[in-house]
Amino acid sequence: MAWSQDEERMLVQIENYLTDEDPRLAARLESFNERVQRKESGERKRTARQARGPRRGPSKSTIIIMVSWLLIATLIATLLIMVFHHDAAALPM
Numbered sequence: 001m002a003w004s005q006d007e008e009r010m011l012v013q014i015e016n017y018l019t020d021e022d023p024r025l026a027a028r029l030e031s032f033n034e035r036v037q038r039k040e041s042g043e044r045k046r047t048a049r050q051a052r053g054p055r056r057g058p059s060k061s062t063i064i065i066m067v068s069w070l071l072i073a074t075l076i077a078t079l080l081i082m083v084f085h086h087d088a089a090a091l092p093m
Contacts, residue, residue, distance in 0.1 A: 019026040
C-alpha cells in the first residue's frame, strides 16, 4: 500500500528532526539498515542457490551403507561360489 504525499512528507520531517537532534541515533539506524540490507541480499543469494539445487554429494552415512551392502553382496556371492564348487567336486564322475 503506497503512502500519501502528506504521510511521506511527515516521515521525512520526522527523519530530519531525529537526525538533527541525535546524530548517534541516526548513525545507529544507518548501521542497522545496512546490516538488514546485507542480510536480505545474502538470503536472496541463498534462495537462488537452493533453487538451482544442492551441489553436495552423498553424505558419509550413505557412502557407509552403500559400501556395507557391496561387502555383504560380495561375501554372499563368494559363499555361494564355494558351496557350488564344493558340491561339484563331491559329485562322482
